[in-house]
Amino acid sequence: MEGLDKSRDLSLYIHVPFCARKCDYCAFYSVPVSGDDERIEKYMSFILAELDALSREWGRAYKTIFIGGGNPGLLGYERILRILDKAMENGRSEEVTVEINPENVREDISILSPAVTRISLGIQSMSDSALKTLGRNASRKENLKALSILSSSPFDWNADIITAIPGTTEKDTVSDIEEVASYNPDHISFYCLTFEEGTPLIKREKPLGEDKEESFLLSGWKALERLGYEHYEISGFAKKGKRCRHNLVYWNLGQYVGIGPSAESSVGYSSIVSMRDSETLDDYLKRPEMTCSKLRKEETEEEFLIVSLRIKDGIDKEEYRRRFSSSFDERYGKAISTLDKSSYIDTPERFALTEAGFMQLDWIILRLASVI
Ligand code: SF4
Numbered sequence: 366m367e368g369l370d371k372s373r374d375l376s377l378y379i380h381v382p383f384c385a386r387k388c389d390y391c392a393f394y395s396v397p398v399s400g401d402d403e404r405i406e407k408y409m410s411f412i413l414a415e416l417d418a419l420s421r422e423w424g425r426a427y428k429t430i431f432i433g434g435g436n437p438g439l440l441g442y443e444r445i446l447r448i449l450d451k452a453m454e455n456g457r458s459e460e461v462t463v464e465i466n467p468e469n470v471r472e473d474i475s476i477l478s479p480a481v482t483r484i485s486l487g488i489q490s491m492s493d494s495a496l497k498t499l500g501r502n503a504s505r506k507e508n509l510k511a512l513s514i515l516s517s518s519p520f521d522w523n524a525d526i527i528t529a530i531p532g533t534t535e536k537d538t539v540s541d542i543e544e545v546a547s548y549n550p551d552h553i554s555f556y557c558l559t560f561e562e563g564t565p566l567i568k569r570e571k572p573l574g575e576d577k578e579e580s581f582l583l584s585g586w587k588a589l590e591r592l593g594y595e596h597y598e599i600s601g602f603a604k605k606g607k608r609c610r611h612n613l614v615y616w617n618l619g620q621y622v623g624i625g626p627s628a629e630s631s632v633g634y635s636s637i638v639s640m641r642d643s644e645t646l647d648d649y650l651k652r653p654e655m656t657c658s659k660l661r662k663e664e665t666e667e668e669f670l671i672v673s674l675r676i677k678d679g680i681d682k683e684e685y686r687r688r689f690s691s692s693f694d695e696r697y698g699k700a701i702s703t704l705d706k707s708s709y710i711d712t713p714e715r716f717a718l719t720e721a722g723f724m725q726l727d728w729i730i731l732r733l734a735s736v737i
Pocket residue numbers: 383384386387388391392393395434435436466487
């Protein structure tokens with residue numbers, strides 16, 4: 366694999382492109398299937414073959430593994446275990462996450478342990494009317510059942526919550542967070558609803574508007590912190606010691622390989638090679654094929670800014686020097702002096718955004734990237 370740096374760790378992402386039906390807000394690549402669709406077994410044979418080739422090339426354990434979707438829960442637990450058996454042939458990973466939608470969480474989910482260490486549960490909302498607006502498959506009742514099963518399971522687990530859903534109030538956001546937190550998840554991912562081009566949602570509903578979205582987000586952030594979750598990434602909240610290690614690989618621009626239709630990879634160090642597996646399921650089932658593009662050093666640096674500023678720890682200036690052979694302060698000092706002082710923390714070791722900075726993340730990235 367072009368650009369793979371064998372002196373560094375490698376994480377693995379496996380994309381499962383199947384959903385029972387498409388949610389109305391979703392722009393991720395996935396195809397609706399029923400549980401016995403013959404494409405599922407075909408997909409399995411290609412994924413296992415890709416894993417086999419990759420494991421032979423890499424030759425050691427992956428740092429972390431994330432099986433995401435789509436809804437990997439649709440594969441059923443036995444297939445998930447078959448994938449992980451193959452993926453961990455060279456040794457166990459320190460964290461193995463599987464995304465599962467609430468309707469696929471069964472009482473016997475602990476059979477996924479110890480291969481799986483972490484479950485990510487797409488709750489999104491606790492209100493039936495908001496779930497309907499989103500076009501989710503699961504109801505409040507199914508969400509409650511999944512929360513209850515996971516709260517007494519052996520896994521670390523995450524719950525996704527979406528705010529600023531049309532028809533909901535700021536109070537609803539806080540009450541969703543409080544209700545989900547009462548089941549004691551180790552991690553909560555908390556996002557503002559985005560209206561993606563081409564989705565049924567954008568044709569039917571209007572966003573609440575920037576002011577409301579900001580205010581909903583702030584109330585949610587406050588509630589999560591009050592409930593003992595550290596705001597360590599713009600959308601990530603974790604109990605002590607429970608940050609998602611796989612996502613931290615992304616935010617630290619670590620190496621990861623993604624397999625499965627439309628999965629992305631990023632390998633290398635000061636100039637990364639970015640890859641994408643076959644765009645669609647049909648193409649993938651003909652023959653998986655990675656398309657590669659080598660980023661120039663400046664493009665890698667921009668990518669580094671984009672991902673690192675999402676995390677509370679921000680940019681490690683020494684790591685920046687090692688990667689790009691220049692001084693962060695010399696490169697960005699002037700641009701930083703034009704930012705609002707409440708939006709960042711700048712020390713000799715690190716440059717990081719505050720919550721006020723997270724609110725202006727895109728603008729700050731533009732400002733800093735303009736000097737590259
Ligand atoms: S389950 Fe997830 S991936 Fe599938 S359509 Fe819904 S949001 Fe998209």
